[in-house]
Amino acid sequence: GAVVSQHPSRVICKSGTSVKIECRSLDFQATTMFWYRQFPKQSLMLMATSNEGSKATYEQGVEKDKFLINHASLTLSTLTVTSAHPEDSSFYICSASLTGNYGYTFGSGTRLTVV
Amino acid sequence: AQSVTQPDIHITVSEGASLELRCNYSYGATPYLFWYVQSPGQGLQLLLKYFSGDTLVQGIKGFEAEFKRSQSSFNLRKPSVHWSDAAEYFCAVGEGFGNEKLTFGTGTRLTIIP
Numbered sequence: 001g002a003v004v005s006q007h008p009s010r011v012i013c014k015s016g017t018s019v020k021i022e023c024r025s026l027d028f029q030a031t032t033m034f035w036y037r038q039f040p041k042q043s044l045m046l047m048a049t050s051n052e053g054s055k056a057t058y059e060q061g062v063e064k065d066k067f068l069i070n071h072a073s074l075t076l077s078t079l080t081v082t083s084a085h086p087e088d089s090s091f092y093i094c095s096a097s098l099t100g101n102y103g104y105t106f107g108s109g110t111r112l113t114v115v
Numbered sequence: 116a117q118s119v120t121q122p123d124i125h126i127t128v129s130e131g132a133s134l135e136l137r138c139n140y141s142y143g144a145t146p147y148l149f150w151y152v153q154s155p156g157q158g159l160q161l162l163l164k165y166f167s168g169d170t171l172v173q174g175i176k177g178f179e180a181e182f183k184r185s186q187s188s189f190n191l192r193k194p195s196v197h198w199s200d201a202a203e204y205f206c207a208v209g210e211g212f213g214n215e216k217l218t219f220g221t222g223t224r225l226t227i228i229p
Binding site: 004093108111 | 218
């Protein structure tokens with residue numbers, strides 16, 4: 001079945017530094033990838049939608065200059081949290097889909113802690 | 116805009132008992148509905164999905180869900196729960212075809228007691 005690999009699973013960084021999270025579709029080409037953020041004991045909130053080769057579409061309230069999304073190939077999307085602050089600490093999950101496949105496959109998530 | 120309501124924040128069930136998790140959606144057209152399960156610190160695993168056809172959908176791990184258009188509901192059921200079913204369950208609605216965003220409910224945390 002479709003597999004999405006997300007790395008790293010956990011990362012701790014200092015305030016002011018940047019962190020990159022990778023999301024790879026291992027056995028299919030993902031035309032669209034989604035990035036979600038999940039606060040403790042809460043639901044998933046969509047941050048942005050990215051299509052290969054084009055700029056990401058950010059949800060209202062999400063700072064595109066802070067959360068940089070790159071979808072350079074059909075198998076890889078990256079989320080870079082720039083100048084991270086403690087309030088950026090959260091669980092980030094990516095999801096990938098193939099048009100017409102009626103399915104979304106999720107990565108295993110990345111726990112980001114900013115100290 | 117589409118929305119999903121999961122009215123139960125937390126449910127506790129005895130092992131071996133039956134389970135029903137409620138989900139109500141709001142969407143103007145025919146919805147694409149999903150149930151996902153999330154273990155602590157993990158990503159989401161798809162349990163089942165509904166797009167069209169038979170309104171009773173069978174999923175993995177013995178779960179099923181029934182789409183009821185008249186009630187705008189897509190409740191998840193399992194006849195006999197196992198301790199390993201303890202997790203967070205999310206209902207989601209999408210616009211379809213796999214390249215549209217999903218809107219998630221707030222989730223229901225399931226606790227299993229011996």
